[in-house]
Amino acid sequence: MYIKAYTVCPKLKRLVLPAWNRIKRTVICKAINMWQDLESLTMPSIANPPCIMEEISNNCKNFSELKIMGPCDMFFAHTLASCLPNLKVLSLRCSMLFKDALLIILDGLKHLEVLNISHCIIIEVPPPPAPRKVLKELDESIIEKASRIREFVTCMDDLCVMCRRTRLDEGFLRWYKYEEGIWKEDEVRSLAI
Numbered sequence: 001m002y003i004k005a006y007t008v009c010p011k012l013k014r015l016v017l018p019a020w021n022r023i024k025r026t027v028i029c030k031a032i033n034m035w036q037d038l039e040s041l042t043m044p045s046i047a048n049p050p051c052i053m054e055e056i057s058n059n060c061k062n063f064s065e066l067k068i069m070g071p072c073d074m075f076f077a078h079t080l081a082s083c084l085p086n087l088k089v090l091s092l093r094c095s096m097l098f099k100d101a102l103l104i105i106l107d108g109l110k111h112l113e114v115l116n117i118s119h120c121i122i123i124e125v126p127p128p129p130a131p132r133k134v135l136k137e138l139d140e141s142i143i144e145k146a147s148r149i150r151e152f153v154t155c156m157d158d159l160c161v162m163c164r165r166t167r168l169d170e171g172f173l174r175w176y177k178y179e180e181g182i183w184k185e186d187e188v189r190s191l192a193i
Contacts, residue, residue, distance in 0.1 A: 010034055016042040029055045039063055040089075042191065045070025053083035067091040067191045077101035081108025091116040091188050093153075094166045099124040099135065099142070106145035115146065116153040116188050119162040121170075153188065 012035045017023075025048060032038065032055040039062050046052050046068060056063050064087060066080075072092050077100075080087070087109050097120040105115070122135040137156055138146075146152045157163055 007034070011037050013037050014040040017044070025051055028052065032056055033059050036060060037062065040065035040067075040191070042067040043069070046076065049076050049079035050083070053079050057083040063087075065089040065190060067093075067188075069093075069095065071096040072101050072105075073098050074101050074104065077104040077108070080105060085109060086111045088112060089114040089188055089190060091191050092120060093117065094119045094162060096121045096123065096170065098122075099139075102142060103145065106142070106149075112149055114151040114153075114188050114190075115149050116191075118153045118155040119160065119166045120156075121166055122156070151188070 015035070015038060029051055032052065036059050038056070038060040041056070041063070043052075063084065066084070066087060066089070068076075068091070072095055077098075080090075081104055085108060088111055090105065090109065090112060091114075093116045097117060099122055102117065102122065105112070122138070124133045124135055126133065135156070136158075138154060155163060
């Protein structure tokens with residue numbers, strides 16, 4: 001089925017994959033290679049970021065929007081900044097996000113115009129032996145770096161239903177458990193289709 005998708009839709013501009021655990025990495029990379037007009041990608045997570053992001057970087061010259069619905073660690077952030085430095089829109093909404101990874105994204109994506117980190121669990125990892133710490137609010141280093149972004153979407157409210165659900169699901173929101181269509185609430189307009 002997926003082989004047909006990239007041969008039948010060579011001019012694909014937007015791809016939304018609710019799950020991709022049944023697609024081989026080689027198949028998705030081959031498909032991205034064929035989709036040279038791809039501009040936007042939504043995926044639950046990217047297990048091997050260099051594979052996907054290098055293909056996008058090498059083949060999709062107009063690529064500008066990425067939505068990931070899974071954890072964002074240092075490896076992911078470094079790969080994103082090195083492979084897709086011209087990204088304009090990034091949504092990590094309802095994910096587990098490491099503070100250092102967020103700082104890499106803010107420093108490395110100089111063309112970023114829109115960043116959605118609403119309902120994220122933001123984790124700070126101090127030097128050992130100190131334990132990891134979940135941030136209750138954004139600190140000054142994040143706010144200062146994000147001030148250049150046209151639209152910076154955040155929510156870290158203990159009373160917010162989506163923030164509580166993200167914490168209960170440990171930063172990997174199980175969308176299938178919740179109301180239909182809730183995945184697009186609080187989302188960047190261009191990604192909430």
